[in-house]
Amino acid sequence: MNCTVFMPIASMSNKDIVKSPAFWENNGSVIFIVGNEAFKLNREVMQSPKINAFEIDTTIEEDDFKGTPVITIPEDVANSADFTVFLEEIYSKTQIQHYREPSACGRLCAIIRVTSDRQLQYPDMHAAACTKLGELLQPNIVGALDGEYLDYAEDLLGVVSQYDVKPLQLRKRLLYTVATTTHFEEGPSSHPSLPTELTNLCAKLQDKLIAHFTPILFTVATALHMRCTDVFAEEWMPLVIGPALENSGLCRPIETLRNIQRIEWDKYGLCEECCKEKRGEWEEEIVTVWNKMDGWILDEQT
Numbered sequence: 001m002n003c004t005v006f007m008p009i010a011s012m013s014n015k016d017i018v019k020s021p022a023f024w025e026n027n028g029s030v031i032f033i034v035g036n037e038a039f040k041l042n043r044e045v046m047q048s049p050k051i052n053a054f055e056i057d058t059t060i061e062e063d064d065f066k067g068t069p070v071i072t073i074p075e076d077v078a079n080s081a082d083f084t085v086f087l088e089e090i091y092s093k094t095q096i097q098h099y100r101e102p103s104a105c106g107r108l109c110a111i112i113r114v115t116s117d118r119q120l121q122y123p124d125m126h127a128a129a130c131t132k133l134g135e136l137l138q139p140n141i142v143g144a145l146d147g148e149y150l151d152y153a154e155d156l157l158g159v160v161s162q163y164d165v166k167p168l169q170l171r172k173r174l175l176y177t178v179a180t181t182t183h184f185e186e187g188p189s190s191h192p193s194l195p196t197e198l199t200n201l202c203a204k205l206q207d208k209l210i211a212h213f214t215p216i217l218f219t220v221a222t223a224l225h226m227r228c229t230d231v232f233a234e235e236w237m238p239l240v241i242g243p244a245l246e247n248s249g250l251c252r253p254i255e256t257l258r259n260i261q262r263i264e265w266d267k268y269g270l271c272e273e274c275c276k277e278k279r280g281e282w283e284e285e286i287v288t289v290w291n292k293m294d295g296w297i298l299d300e301q302t
Contacts, residue, residue, distance in 0.1 A: 019064065020080075023087050030056075031065060033072045037080040040068065045090055050077075050121035078119050085110040089125065096128045099136065102148035108133045109152070109159045116163050130165045139170035142290045143254040144177040153177045154193040161198055172293060179205040180252040201300050206251050208296045209289070213253035216285065217244055223274040231269045239263055253289050257282045 020039045028040035057070045073083070085107050089095050099108065111129040115122035137145065137156070145153055157174040159165065182191070184203035191199050220236040223229045240260055243249065249256035261279050266272065 020084065022084065029068070031068050031070045032083070033070060034078055034083045035075050035080040037083075038064070039083070039087065041087070043069075048121045050117075050119070073120075078114050082110040082114040082119075086114040086120070086122075096125070096132050099132055102136070102152070104136065105133070105149065105152035105156055108136070109155050112159050112163050112165065118163075130163075133160075133165060134167065134170055137170055137173065139167050139173050141173065142286060143173075143258070144180050144252065145173065150177070150181055153181065154191055157198060157202075158193045158195065162195070172297065175202060175205060175297060176254075176290075176293060178202045179209060180248075180255070182206075201297070204300050205293070205296055208292075209253055210251050212289065212292065213250060213256070216253070217241060217250060217256065221278060223270065224277060225271060225274060228270050228274040231265070235268050239268075254286050257286050257289075 016036045017033065017038050018036060020037050023039040023041060025040050025042060029043040030041055030046065032039045032041060032046070051071070054071045054073065057072070060066065060068075060070050078086075089107075089111055096108075096111070108129050112126060112133070114120055115126035115129065117123075133156075137149070144150075149156075153174060157171070157178050160171050160174055165171075178194075179202040182202060184199070184206065194202070218241065221229075221232045223232060240263075243259065244256050249259070261282050265275050265278070270278075
């Protein structure tokens with residue numbers, strides 16, 4: 001196994017290295033330097049094939065480092081923010097299984113990155129974090145994430161795609177979420193959590209969703225009975241098209257169709273039979289959009 005080349009602390013600007021406020025044990029047996037942050041830890045809690053392959057520097061003479069082996073983890077292997085979250089998990093030991101809130105998504109992304117084979121290689125913790133992420137995001141639900149989960153959507157998509165987090169439906173739901181809730185512009189990416197190819201994929205999916213849904217949204221629905229069709233003719237613009245345009249509904253077809261389903265059409269004169277039939281049709285269209293996503297994703301990746 002090749003050891004990662006490290007940069008001795010003597011060749012760094014020492015004033016740029018800060019001690020971790022949370023992970024500096026005075027009686028620690030090893031110092032890890034990640035980015036510009038130093039972590040003094042007990043060596044026994046930091047064991048993995050990847051970590052054991054790093055070279056150790058025992059020649060540092062500065063007061064805070066003298067007599068303590070130093071291991072520098074390059075920033076292309078791990079960053080200090082992810083490393084801190086990883087240490088919090090190491091020391092809490094059971095934290096992952098208790099994650100319940102959307103705010104845990106950022107932590108789980110950090111853990112998945114840093115414990116992967118590409119980084120520090122902790123397969124058990126990596127698997128636990130991937131499993132918990134799947135539980136939180138409910139990949140079998142059709143449509144976009146909502147609420148606080150939207151704050152983490154791009155980071156989640158990047159992690160799920162780059163680290164092959166299962167199940168596959170999880171990636172599909174995240175692709176739909178980012179494609180339907182994000183503004184894409186040409187030029188340098190403003191989506192740092194996403195590789196360029198994922199940003200481009202989401203932008204193209206957004207275009208396909210809009211192209212598919214535009215004629216559906218702007219075609220006034222018809223019903224079994226003429227009087228019910230007249231209701232749609234009169235109310236389609238104020239109840240459907242107007243609200244959709246105000247809330248970016250054109251690029252969010254599943255959510256817009258659900259909003260149409262929730263309208264109390266009977267109060268506007270639609271009979272019970274037509275209400276039931278149309279809601280069924282709109283549900284079929286939701287399934288159609290969701291199924292078409294598979295082909296669109298495949299087309300853009302081949």
